[in-house]
Amino acid sequence: MSTPDDLPRMDRRKALQWMLTATATMAVRDPSLFAADANAIKAQGYGPDPVMVKIYKPGDVWPLTLAEPQRRTTRALCDVIMPADETSPSASALGVPDFIDEWISSPYPAQAGDRRLVLEGLQWIDQEASTRFGKTFPDLTLEQQTAICSDLASAKPLPEYKKAVTFFKRFRDLTAGGYYTTPEGMKAIGYVGNMPSGTFEGPPLEALKHVGLA
Amino acid sequence: MPIITANKLQDSYDVVIVGSGAGGGQTAYTLTMEGLKVLILEAGRSFDVQSEVAMLQLPSQAPLRGEKTPDKQYGFHDCSINSGWDIPGEPYTNASKEPEDQFRWWRQRMMGGRTNHWGRITLRNGPYDFKPRTRFDLGFDWPIGYDDIAPYYDKVEMLIGVFGTNEGLENSPNSSPGVLQPAPKLRVGELYAQKHGKKVGAHVASIHRAVLTKPQDADTLPAKLHPGNAKAQSILADSMRTRSPCFWATDCHRGCAIRANYDSQTVHLRPALATGNLDILPNAMAREVTLDKQGRATGITFINKANGSEGHAKGRAVVLAASSQESVRLLLNSKSNAFPQGLANSSGKVGKYVTDSVSSSLGAHIPAFEGMPIHNEDGAGGPHAYVPWTLHAQNRKGELGFPGGYHLEFGSGRQMPSLTTLNGIESRLGHEGVLFGAKLKEEARRFYGCQIGFGGQGTMLPNDGSFCELDPELKDQWGIPVLRFHWKWTDFELNQVRHQQQRIRELLEAMGGKVAAKADADVSKLIKRGGEVIHEVGGAIMGADRESSVTNQWSQTWDVKNLFMADGAPFASTADKNPTLTIMALAWRMADHLMDEMKKGNI
Numbered sequence: 128m129s130t131p132d133d134l135p136r137m138d139r140r141k142a143l144q145w146m147l148t149a150t151a152t153m154a155v156r157d158p159s160l161f162a163a164d165a166n167a168i169k170a171q172g173y174g175p176d177p178v179m180v181k182i183y184k185p186g187d188v189w190p191l192t193l194a195e196p197q198r199r200t201t202r203a204l205c206d207v208i209m210p211a212d213e214t215s216p217s218a219s220a221l222g223v224p225d226f227i228d229e230w231i232s233s234p235y236p237a238q239a240g241d242r243r244l245v246l247e248g249l250q251w252i253d254q255e256a257s258t259r260f261g262k263t264f265p266d267l268t269l270e271q272q273t274a275i276c277s278d279l280a281s282a283k284p285l286p287e288y289k290k291a292v293t294f295f296k297r298f299r300d301l302t303a304g305g306y307y308t309t310p311e312g313m314k315a316i317g318y319v320g321n322m323p324s325g326t327f328e329g330p331p332l333e334a335l336k337h338v339g340l341a
Numbered sequence: 342m343p344i345i346t347a348n349k350l351q352d353s354y355d356v357v358i359v360g361s362g363a364g365g366g367q368t369a370y371t372l373t374m375e376g377l378k379v380l381i382l383e384a385g386r387s388f389d390v391q392s393e394v395a396m397l398q399l400p401s402q403a404p405l406r407g408e409k410t411p412d413k414q415y416g417f418h419d420c421s422i423n424s425g426w427d428i429p430g431e432p433y434t435n436a437s438k439e440p441e442d443q444f445r446w447w448r449q450r451m452m453g454g455r456t457n458h459w460g461r462i463t464l465r466n467g468p469y470d471f472k473p474r475t476r477f478d479l480g481f482d483w484p485i486g487y488d489d490i491a492p493y494y495d496k497v498e499m500l501i502g503v504f505g506t507n508e509g510l511e512n513s514p515n516s517s518p519g520v521l522q523p524a525p526k527l528r529v530g531e532l533y534a535q536k537h538g539k540k541v542g543a544h545v546a547s548i549h550r551a552v553l554t555k556p557q558d559a560d561t562l563p564a565k566l567h568p569g570n571a572k573a574q575s576i577l578a579d580s581m582r583t584r585s586p587c588f589w590a591t592d593c594h595r596g597c598a599i600r601a602n603y604d605s606q607t608v609h610l611r612p613a614l615a616t617g618n619l620d621i622l623p624n625a626m627a628r629e630v631t632l633d634k635q636g637r638a639t640g641i642t643f644i645n646k647a648n649g650s651e652g653h654a655k656g657r658a659v660v661l662a663a664s665s666q667e668s669v670r671l672l673l674n675s676k677s678n679a680f681p682q683g684l685a686n687s688s689g690k691v692g693k694y695v696t697d698s699v700s701s702s703l704g705a706h707i708p709a710f711e712g713m714p715i716h717n718e719d720g721a722g723g724p725h726a727y728v729p730w731t732l733h734a735q736n737r738k739g740e741l742g743f744p745g746g747y748h749l750e751f752g753s754g755r756q757m758p759s760l761t762t763l764n765g766i767e768s769r770l771g772h773e774g775v776l777f778g779a780k781l782k783e784e785a786r787r788f789y790g791c792q793i794g795f796g797g798q799g800t801m802l803p804n805d806g807s808f809c810e811l812d813p814e815l816k817d818q819w820g821i822p823v824l825r826f827h828w829k830w831t832d833f834e835l836n837q838v839r840h841q842q843q844r845i846r847e848l849l850e851a852m853g854g855k856v857a858a859k860a861d862a863d864v865s866k867l868i869k870r871g872g873e874v875i876h877e878v879g880g881a882i883m884g885a886d887r888e889s890s891v892t893n894q895w896s897q898t899w900d901v902k903n904l905f906m907a908d909g910a911p912f913a914s915t916a917d918k919n920p921t922l923t924i925m926a927l928a929w930r931m932a933d934h935l936m937d938e939m940k941k942g943n944i
Contacts, residue, residue, distance in 0.1 A: 176386075177404075183404050233405060313758055338710065
């Protein structure tokens with residue numbers, strides 16, 4: 128498993144350049160300079176004839192774009208959604224934040240809406256955390272983080288949370304989907320296939336009994 | 342003779358074939374095994390199934406977890422390259438802007454064509470499927486009946502390797518004894534559907550699919566397929582011995598490096614190349630069928646995609662197997678003084694009567710599956726069972742409001758998770774709000790593997806509103822005029838989809854599923870768009886006379902006797918069966934006829 132620091136992060140490098148330029152010329156403290164924005168991605172996709180057998184990881188085909196503060200919030204939110212338990216690891220331990228970064232950094236049109244939604248959502252949830260608890264989301268206790276998420280996940284969320292709820296639901300889908308498509312996630316959910324075998328024996332007796340077929 | 346570049350073309354071939362998929366592959370196989378010199382022009386690049394397909398890669402090892410993108414429109418690991426509904430530089434148009442009147446056109450630009458990524462479902466048309474006019478006074482009777490094609494179904498099934506059972510069902514014919522490979526055991530979900538489907542009159546049977554469940558019988562099958570032809574027998578035996586049976590993992594749509602399932606390269610082109618009688622020219626986009634002064638086809642003009650230059654391949658006969666609508670486009674673009682409306686189009690029927698499978702789907706969570714003991718349910722990379730159409734009595738009484746019928750395909754069990762595996766978890770488990778945290782992990786385990794989804798695929802008879810023609814203005818990147826599609830569903834298709842939805846609902850409820858979708862939903866929105874099933878056929882239909890059809894019963898055009906069709910274009914209707922097996926059987930039969938005609942000196 129690669130650590131996040133192994134991954135190319137174009138915007139972090141850009142941000143560092145900007146920061147150096149900015150401090151050299153004037154005291155710019157606009158935090159948006161240090162964060163990916165929702166503008167369209169200009170990178171190239173993998174094209175219609177990619178090497179299918181290759182093993183890819185996020186960042187291999189197009190650069191990741193989240194700046195470090197956004198990555199911290201992403202990691203924290205991923206782990207509230209998919210925490211570690213006694214049998215399976217947390218989402219961040221499985222590299223799910225990198226996948227989310229890859230997803231929202233994708234040059235394809237289907238992900239452009241998610242990019243805006245996620246970037247604005249991350250900003251919203253940090254602001255909400257600051258308003259409620261005086262710290263950004265990743266610096267909250269798990270109870271505080273869960274309190275915010277529970278409000279968004281509620282059956283009847285407050286009307287002012289409408290957009291944040293849309294973000295949370297989509298972020299949840301990406302986190303859970305990203306999680307269960309890894310080898311550890313597959314094990315956690317109960318997928319034991321993808322194993323070549325000489326024979327196919329069909330369902331075991333206990334499975335048939337389970338549904339009244341034996 | 343091998344895979345070649347344009348400068349290696351022979352001066353002339355016995356037969357030039359456009360397309361290397363099911364129809365082109367079968368035609369090339371049949372002809373080269375009998376000693377004819379054949380050229381295949383393929384618009385896509387060469388593709389090495391053994392080294393290029395991704396069989397065991399996980400979604401997490403692909404960009405975007407392997408989800409579909411405009412570059413890979415069936416997902417990253419699907420065995421399609423340079424293919425899709427929308428291909429840059431290769432447009433097509435729709436005459437109508439109405440969503441329900443759209444036709445979507447999948448093109449597969451690679452060696453082996455669409456056989457690389459299909460589901461390998463190989464159902465035979467039954468006797469009724471060839472005679473809709475006789476049965477329903479609708480559509481057109483094909484000029485052949487089941488008995489004409491049955492021997493070719495047997496031959497194709499023995500060649501490609503098809504598993505399944507003989508169920509003795511009305512209009513879903515048995516294969517001859519000894520033809521089928523053993524059917525794999527059914528999965529829990531399939532057995533459960535079989536048991537509970539009976540309550541609503543649904544017969545769940547083993548499906549037929551082109552996947553080897555044991556090694557092919559290389560000692561006896563070649564002699565049955567090529568009696569008296571020792572060389573062909575030897576080549577085929579060698580080819581069969583290089584195929585492994587299924588190793589019971591991975592989705593067949595990814596392609597099969599161990600050659601357990603059928604694709605055109607693995608089964609048709611490889612032995613055809615081994616005869617030494619086949620050249621294949623990839624990256625050659627056919628533009629026009631050329632004619633001599635006597636009105637006989639002389640070959641194909643093509644664009645060499647490597648450098649944009651134009652070339653010409655000569656043959657004593659020409660076979661179009663470019664996919665039904667691409668072959669139609671070739672005919673329409675082959676205009677001459679003799680054929681100002683396009684080649685072989687004296688009837689005006691080229692492009693007419695395009696049909697596709699009528700399809701809709703519905704799924705539900707089956708609570709009985711919750712907590713199922715974990716076991717490997719991968720199996721043969723696709724369904725082991727299906728629900729054939731059995732409501733023939735209602736058909737006869739005219740009770741249904743549509744001609745023909747549909748079969749149901751379904752998937753169940755713990756399949757390899759994808760990004761969307763948990764879609765619907767809240768609604769199907771009855772939660773309000775959004776699950777997260779420990780509760781999400783717990784509910785994910787309960788939800789996963791308990792979903793069953795059924796999809797119908799049914800009869801479509803030709804209508805006057807579903808056809809294609811040349812777009813009057815638009816051309817593709819090589820300057821070749823493109824197709825403009827017209828599409829109209831009739832009440833028959835909409836009634837059928839209504840019936841599909843009701844029947845699937847009954848089946849799901851018989852299994853204890855709760856169906857979230859409303860029963861009175863608008864069927865014009867539920868029906869898959871024209872072309873979306875990728876079963877589009879017709880456009881150069883076969884018939885009994887030259888006024889009402891484009892080809893005779895041998896897929897030989899009425900107007901140009903050395904010009905043949907070997908894809909879905911000659912289909913006079915779509916059955917409640919998948920078309921690929923019938924494409925291959927018709928291609929083999931056509932190729933036999935072509936050789937007869939050559940021997941007689943008629944071509």
